[in-house]
Structure formats: structure tokens, C-alpha cells
């Protein structure tokens with residue numbers, strides 16, 4: 579798990595974790611009044627380490643319902659994750675925000691906590707031009723000596739990059755890779771060929787097999803919180819070029835993902851965890867509270883796939 583890096587951005591040779599592998603995107607866990615459930619978070623983290631045997635946790639991403647949280651809540655979740663995980667698993671903190679000052683503050687905060695890497699979503703809502711997006715990443719990185727993985731998710735942010743633009747961003751040696759949540763396999767192939775030394779993490783769990791065939795370095799996903807065993811099989815089989823076996827597991831996985839998406843993504847994953855005895859808690863409003871129908875359907879999904 580640990581590798582020796584002699585990276586020019588770091589003052590001396592230090593032991594840094596190899597960032598490659600499979601990460602669960604850490605779910606948010608909330609009480610009915612919307613407050614952060616520390617107990618729920620700790621249980622989800624332990625489940626990912628002890629049961630799911632994940633290589634890493636992606637903390638503060640979309641799955642963590644992060645963009646609905648205050649700065650203090652984000653910090654508290656980063657603290658809880660580090661305190662629970664210690665050094666048992668690679669920790670990557672998503673610090674991106676449309677509030678750049680907050681991103682800079684969070685990056686410093688997780689560096690002090692001892693996170694292994696940061697990630698930042700492309701700034702969204704306003705139609706920032708590429709120079710502004712570039713400036714955003716440079717400013718976040720100015721204050722920290724940390725490795726950064728760009729969080730590229732155009733279907734939610736509306737922000738797309740060309741290969742040339744990725745090249746410009748990657749000129750900063752602290753930017754070591756990208757979380758590629760995009761279904762464009764032509765772009766993914768071009769990225770792999772153009773940037774053999776950058777880390778590419780697949781962000782769509784339903785596309786793990788083809789992304790692995792194209793040579794990704796890992797994957798980060800919400801459904802790995804519950805479907806880790808199948809994800810690991812797909813990843814390992816695809817890397818061993820056992821494609822038809824991997825495809826059979828991807829088919830079952832995608833049936834599961836379709837059922838989860840139909841019933842409400844993050845809520846259903848939490849209800850599936852509840853079936854395994856984990857107090858995963860609620861979603862943060864304005865996401866819907868669980869209805870009796872949703873709970874019943876989650877039980878059916880659990881019986882069908884687990």
C-alpha cells in the first residue's frame with residue numbers, strides 16, 4: 579500500500595500512500611433533525627474498512643451530500659473520518675466548493691489532519707471560463723503540499739475540459755490525477771494515452787468494467803458502500819483480462835444500480851446498509867425523507883441482490 583515517492587513538490591523523500599485502488603465515496607449520515615450523525619458515520623467508515631476492504635474513502639463528495647453542508651459540518655466530517663479510519667485506509671478529501679475561500683481553508687484543514695490527498699470539484703453554478711477554473715485550482719494548491727485529484731463531473735457541474743485544458747491543469751505537479759465521472763469512453767481513452775503518468779479514477783460505478791479495460795488506476799463510487807465485493811471482482815477480473823466473467827458481474831451490478839437509482843440513490847444505499855445492521859441515518863433535506871414504500875422497496879432490493 580505504501581510507496582516511496584521522490585516528488586519534486588515535496589521537500590524531502592517521504593513515504594506516501596499509493597493512491598490507486600477502489601474507494602467508497604463516503605455517504606453522509608444525518609439524524610432526523612438534519613444534524614450530522616457521528617455514530618452513523620463511524621459505522622459506515624468501519625464497514626468500508628473491515629467488511630468492504632476498500633482501498634480508500636473519498637470524503638466530502640456528492641455522496642456525502644457535501645454541497646448542502648456548512649463549513650463547520652464539513653470539517654467535523656473530515657475529523658470524524660480521520661479519527662475513525664486512522665491509517666487503515668487511504669483518505670481523499672473533496673474540498674471543492676463554489677466558495678474558493680472555503681476550499682482553501684478546507685484544504686489546509688485536511689492537510690493538518692493528515693489526509694493522503696485532496697480533490698476538488700470544478701467550480702459550478704456560475705459559468706466560469708477556463709482561466710477562472712485554472713485559477714481556482716492554483717489558489718487551492720498554493721497553500722498546501724498535497725496531491726490533488728480533479729473532480730470532473732460535467733453532467734452535474736456543466737464544466738467540460740478538452741485534452742488541451744487537462745494538459746494545462748496537469749502542468750501543476752501537485753495535480754496528480756482526475757476523478758472521471760463521465761460516460762465518454764473516447765475521451766477516457768485519449769486521457770489514458772495522453773497522460774500515462776496521471777491517475778485516472780472512474781466515477782461511474784455502472785461503467786467500472788469498460789473503464790478498467792481502458793486502464794484506469796482506480797474507481798470512486800457511491801454504490802461500493804454496499805456492493806464492494808462485486809466491484810472488487812469486476813476490477814480484478816478486468817485487470818486480469820477475464821472479460822466475460824467480469825461482464826457477468828457488471829450485468830448484475832447494473833441491475834442493482836438501476837434498482838437503486840429508481841428508488842432514490844443515496845437513501846436506498848443507506849437503507850441497504852441498515853439491512854446489514856448499520857445505522858446509516860437519513861439524507862439531508864431538501865432530499866426526501868424515507869417513505870414506507872421506499873423502505874419496503876429497499877428491503878426487496880436487499881433480498882434480491884445480497
Ligand SMILES: CC(=O)N[C@@H]([C@@H](O)[C@H](O)[C@H](O)CO)[C@@H](O)CC(=O)C(=O)O
Nearest residue numbers: 603639640641759781782783798799800
Ligand atoms: C453523482 C454521483 O453520485 N456519482 C457517484 C457514482 O458512484 C454514482 O452514484 C453511481 O455511479 C450511480 O450512478 C460518484 O461518481 C460520486 C462520488 O464519488 C462522490 O463524489 O461522492
